[in-house]
Amino acid sequence: MPTCLLKYQNCNICIAYLTGESVWDNQCHGFFVENPVIHLSCIKHRSFGFKVEDVYCYIFDEDEENVWLKMETKYFQKNLDLLHLTATSTSCLSDKRSVTVGFDIKTVSTIGNYYWEMMDKHWLKDFWAAATNRMLTDVEIFIGTVKMMEVHRIILSARSPVLNASLNKISNTAGKPIVTFGAEFDADIVKHFLRFIYTGSFKTTDNVQQLGKLATMYQVETLKNVCEVLSAEPPDAEKLTDSLLQL
Template identity: 65%
Template sequence: MEPKKLKNSAGLIQHFTFKWKLDFTCSNRYLEFNFDIKTVCMIGNYYYEMMDDDWLKNFWTAAKKQKFTDVEIFIGTYKMMEAHRVILSARSPVLNIMLNKISNTEKSIVTFGEEFDIDIVHYFLKFLYTGRLKTSAKVKQMSQLATMYRVETLKNICQLLSAKPPDGEELTNFLLDL
């Protein structure tokens, strides 16, 4: 299957052609299927490209193993983990302002409210490190964190996750129209 980018249609991202060889006793014919992938919604500042994924995992692993960490993360009075000031500051303007008020020689402390589940804060921090969201559970709390700390991409993802899923019949009709 070969993707072909079409420039003449803004709503059309990719066009695929699939050739299937029919091998019946009498004929050697190819049957060709064409289908398009149409974009329904896009997040402006979020896209995929070829890259080395290991560096994201390595940063997250370094945080979990407390390698060169300089920020302590609390939920209420519970110390959840340690993190890296440079990553938190780079990913959230609010955390950047908070962490720049503290001198570089001190260990910084970031405290999340007790109203947030430990798992949600964990997924939020993992998103800051890796740019990936592995769960859609408790989107409301995740959206609150994204809004509170001004992580725009995560805010947009949460809006998409909380949107009403497409109707099955509508989706089927759309695919049949292709």
């Protein structure tokens, strides 16, 4: 059956779909799915700063009372960073009718100061664009001896006490002050780090350890916490519910 992406604050975090055996009904001359199974998968939910605690669902039927079903965790692949839940409905679904499924998903925050709220999503994009387009930038960023980009001193100082102290030690000169990152850091990692300083938004990277090292060095505590969560070893499938969601 078709799948559906569920959005949370403009991000796709869940995939929902139905499965079941299609049988022929001679009386109605059509195919029906008896006792369909409702599936919900929350992909890489740890990186969003919250965990899923309880999920209930129902299949809407205008002819019958809609009963909420508690979804249960299912293990179907070892060491997969994914929470998969299912529930079996007593409904019979026609393959000629659209199906409406409702979900009630209870989530809790897992990282103290990293949570979701309603906000102007363009605010993040506009500030980062101001840096990448060199709009009134006043600090040069180097990796080793190579210039990478320019940024805004006030944002670096506000977000990192280490960078604030470093920039305050630089005396006024004719040129722009320089912040130099060690040559051992990849350019993409430094860019991820600076983007987080500007936007507070984490972008997926394959080198979380290096990003976490930068966050620790420059005391960007929220990014440090996020990297610690993502660097944790994935638990065994048998401990998925108790361990995978505990940060």
